[in-house]
Amino acid sequence: MSRIKLFSIFLLLIAVVFVLAEARAVEQADKSTCLECHASEMMKLEFRNIPGDWKTSWHYENRVLCHDCHGGDPKDAAAAMSPQRGFVGAPKYKDVPEFCGKCHVGILKSYLESGHGKALKSNGTGPNCVTCHGSHKIQKANIDIINEGLCGKCHSYERASIMKKALFLTEKKITETEKDIKKLKAGGVFTEEEEKNLFSAHAEFRTLFHSVDVSLVKERTDEFAKKLSLLGNKIQNMLNELGFRKNFSAFLMLIFLGIGVGIFLLSKTYKS
Amino acid sequence: MLDRIKNWFEIRIGLKDLIRAQLTEYRVPKDINIFYTLGFVAMAAFMMQAATGFFLLVYYVPHSEQAFKSVQAIMTTVPYGWLFRMLHAVGSNLMVAVVFLHLASVFFMGSYKKPREMTWLAGCLMLLLVLTFCLSGYLLPWSQLSYWATTIVTTIPTAFPYFGDYAAYIMRGGEHVSGVTLNRFFAIHVALLPFLFISILGFHLFLVRRIGISSPPFGEKNEREWTEYRHEAHSDGIPFYPHFVFREMFMVMIFFAIMFFIISFMPTLFLPEDANTPADPFRTPARIKPEWYFLAPYQMLRLIPNKLLGVVMQIIIVALFILWPFFDTKKERNILKRRLLLGVFFISIAMWVILAVWGRYS
Amino acid sequence: MKRRGFLKLLLAVFGTTAIAFLTYPLARFLAPPAEKAKGKQISIKRSEILAGEAKSIALNNTPVIIINRQDKGFIALSKVCTHLGCIVEYDKGKKRLLCPCHAGTFDLEGNVISGPPPRPLPKMPLKVEGENIVIG
Numbered sequence: 001m002s003r004i005k006l007f008s009i010f011l012l013l014i015a016v017v018f019v020l021a022e023a024r025a026v027e028q029a030d031k032s033t034c035l036e037c038h039a040s041e042m043m044k045l046e047f048r049n050i051p052g053d054w055k056t057s058w059h060y061e062n063r064v065l066c067h068d069c070h071g072g073d074p075k076d077a078a079a080a081m082s083p084q085r086g087f088v089g090a091p092k093y094k095d096v097p098e099f100c101g102k103c104h105v106g107i108l109k110s111y112l113e114s115g116h117g118k119a120l121k122s123n124g125t126g127p128n129c130v131t132c133h134g135s136h137k138i139q140k141a142n143i144d145i146i147n148e149g150l151c152g153k154c155h156s157y158e159r160a161s162i163m164k165k166a167l168f169l170t171e172k173k174i175t176e177t178e179k180d181i182k183k184l185k186a187g188g189v190f191t192e193e194e195e196k197n198l199f200s201a202h203a204e205f206r207t208l209f210h211s212v213d214v215s216l217v218k219e220r221t222d223e224f225a226k227k228l229s230l231l232g233n234k235i236q237n238m239l240n241e242l243g244f245r246k247n248f249s250a251f252l253m254l255i256f257l258g259i260g261v262g263i264f265l266l267s268k269t270y271k272s
Numbered sequence: 273m274l275d276r277i278k279n280w281f282e283i284r285i286g287l288k289d290l291i292r293a294q295l296t297e298y299r300v301p302k303d304i305n306i307f308y309t310l311g312f313v314a315m316a317a318f319m320m321q322a323a324t325g326f327f328l329l330v331y332y333v334p335h336s337e338q339a340f341k342s343v344q345a346i347m348t349t350v351p352y353g354w355l356f357r358m359l360h361a362v363g364s365n366l367m368v369a370v371v372f373l374h375l376a377s378v379f380f381m382g383s384y385k386k387p388r389e390m391t392w393l394a395g396c397l398m399l400l401l402v403l404t405f406c407l408s409g410y411l412l413p414w415s416q417l418s419y420w421a422t423t424i425v426t427t428i429p430t431a432f433p434y435f436g437d438y439a440a441y442i443m444r445g446g447e448h449v450s451g452v453t454l455n456r457f458f459a460i461h462v463a464l465l466p467f468l469f470i471s472i473l474g475f476h477l478f479l480v481r482r483i484g485i486s487s488p489p490f491g492e493k494n495e496r497e498w499t500e501y502r503h504e505a506h507s508d509g510i511p512f513y514p515h516f517v518f519r520e521m522f523m524v525m526i527f528f529a530i531m532f533f534i535i536s537f538m539p540t541l542f543l544p545e546d547a548n549t550p551a552d553p554f555r556t557p558a559r560i561k562p563e564w565y566f567l568a569p570y571q572m573l574r575l576i577p578n579k580l581l582g583v584v585m586q587i588i589i590v591a592l593f594i595l596w597p598f599f600d601t602k603k604e605r606n607i608l609k610r611r612l613l614l615g616v617f618f619i620s621i622a623m624w625v626i627l628a629v630w631g632r633y634s
Numbered sequence: 635m636k637r638r639g640f641l642k643l644l645l646a647v648f649g650t651t652a653i654a655f656l657t658y659p660l661a662r663f664l665a666p667p668a669e670k671a672k673g674k675q676i677s678i679k680r681s682e683i684l685a686g687e688a689k690s691i692a693l694n695n696t697p698v699i700i701i702n703r704q705d706k707g708f709i710a711l712s713k714v715c716t717h718l719g720c721i722v723e724y725d726k727g728k729k730r731l732l733c734p735c736h737a738g739t740f741d742l743e744g745n746v747i748s749g750p751p752p753r754p755l756p757k758m759p760l761k762v763e764g765e766n767i768v769i770g
Contacts, residue, residue: 196719
């Protein structure tokens with residue numbers, strides 16, 4: 001048999017191997033005994049939704065897992081809810097701020113000094129973190145958490161809307177700056193420093209909000225506006241530089257195309 | 273003035289005779305097609321890579337703690353650093369594409385056959401060197417993409433029993449990819465490979481000139497038997513200079529036009545976000561994929577259930593490819609008259625494309 | 635022939651432009667960088683920071699903290715948390731630096747003790763010259 005035929009059979013065999021083999025998709029599943037029980041049929045209904053809720057949350061996006069807040073050992077079913085492994089269960093209403101404040105230290109401090117925090121600690125009424133942010137379905141915080149439905153539950157919406165107005169311009173500037181940073185990233189720029197700068201300003205601003213003190217917010221808005229405008233200018237300069245690079249390269253592209261066309265035409269004049 | 277310079281050289285090295293023999297009286301087949309320019313374009317691409325690579329070397333620091341920062345400095349602080357970096361990064365991908373096309377067209381036109389087997393061998397060796405250039409160069413920016421793609425590739429030798437782990441250990445300079453790996457890949461990329469590549473390129477070019485350029489196999493051809501050495505002179509062909517030189521230059525300009533098109537309008541085509549994030553040995557990005565030219569072998573390895581079998585098969589395929597002129601010894605060079613080979617050619621390309629796309633999207 | 639001459643001229647023009655547009659960047663690229671103003675150095679008196687205390691300054695727009703550690707002397711660390719960029723705070727009692735955003739904790743060498751930060755806090759160059767501490 002000719003060598004070509006032999007080779008074709010070999011190729012055919014390779015194809016058969018592929019067809020028979022299954023693609024092994026490797027799932028990067030975090031082994032979590034918490035999820036295994038809480039998502040199963042055995043779990044009572046009100047808890048069964050929790051894994052699903054958590055998977056839609058901002059915490060999930062940032063790889064904050066069950067045991068990061070609730071303690072316990074996620075790899076060992078027997079110790080999953082063991083107090084020796086740090087399991088604290090679900091916090092009571094009054095203890096929620098300290099529960100979330102394990103990580104969100106700055107916000108806890110601001111909250112405890114606020115009217116909201118003082119109300120909660122003195123007579124157990126008043127909003128805790130979960131009231132506005134939810135528990136497992138937590139989304140990325142944004143200004144629309146302040147709305148009539150939520151704030152109006154306890155008092156008139158008027159003061160909340162004044163606060164929202166005070167926050168509004170700064171939040172808008174932050175959102176715009178975020179968009180510009182995304183544009184820079186899309187253009188291939190390494191933006192870690194700018195992103196950190198923005199996050200720091202944003203986080204500080206949000207912490208400020210939790211004091212629910214409108215005059216404090218208004219007082220410090222200028223300071224934030226200055227910081228953000230400096231950052232915004234820096235980003236704008238970088239965007240302009242990207243524009244320059246694009247034009248420069250596009251010009252060179254046209255030059256090379258022109259040379260190519262010229263060579264082509266010139267070659268035609270040499271047709272012997 | 274120009275004449276006086278020419279005369280100075282003429283007296284010493286016989287310039288006129290040189291020009292006559294190498295340029296104006298050097299003839300190429302009259303039915304030569306545009307694909308024959310691809311070898312020259314690949315060489316031009318290599319020279320550009322070498323030049324831009326050298327320029328980058330002036331500012332790049334090959335140490336794991338400074339590599340990423342130095343590349344960022346080149347992109348943002350050094351005047352026009354972005355231009356040379358982009359030329360080098362985009363250029364490497366374009367060069368691989370050109371080399372692939374050159375290879376496919378040589379295969380298609382049967383120019384690997386007797387007496388040109390050595391030219392094909394040298395060419396395949398150069399392909400492997402180019403891919404090694406790509407692999408080693410990829411690690412140098414020390415980004416997430418660099419680090420993890422290198423981790424995957426240096427794990428492949430572990431498929432072999434007995435010496436596999438040791439081979440991977442030597443490649444990486446340790447158990448994991450680290451600064452040690454960076455240093456060895458840097459040395460390989462900057463000192464060893466250019467030397468090897470240029471040596472083989474010189475040999476390849478010597479062979480092309482010594483044996484003579486092949487003619488396209490299509491149309492009425494009467495190929496004589498090769499029983500003794502002869503140089504294919506194409507006495508009824510067209511002068512290399514200026515006609516073919518024009519075509520080569522034209523294709524080089526197209527190459528650069530495409531290069532600058534990508535740099536202007538798609539600068540992140542070969543630099544996704546993970547390429548712009550510093551390497552983090554503790555965090556594997558969600559979807560690391562090798563560069564497009566490695567996707568097909570990568571997907572093939574993922575499909576074959578046994579790791580060793582997969583690697584061995586790849587080695588066999590590569591060996592088959594390199595030694596192809598010794599497998600296909602039929603005299604007939606016109607592939608259109610050899611339906612089976614034509615089918616094999618297209619099916620192989622189709623399989624490569626399918627595997628690559630599959631590897632990219634799964 | 636006239637066309638050939640014109641085309642040769644055109645190519646010469648384009649070619650020169652291309653070469654110019656590649657040589658000028660190359661020249662700028664290879665020219666030694668302008669002496670970067672080394673960033674201002676900041677000098678403060680040793681006596682301003684008592685043992686166990688710390689002082690925050692701004693060094694070239696970066697918030698920096700200088701700590702007078704009881705056992706190991708002075709150190710200057712960047713206050714920018716390596717997680718997402720919030721500004722860390724000095725906890726004198728617990729001898730650590732705490733980030734208010736997600737409780738990232740650093741020791742007084744800048745190393746991560748707990749929390750999400752992926753890397754230690756960068757150290758700033760610090761020299762003690764007689765009565766003064768010079769940072770930067």
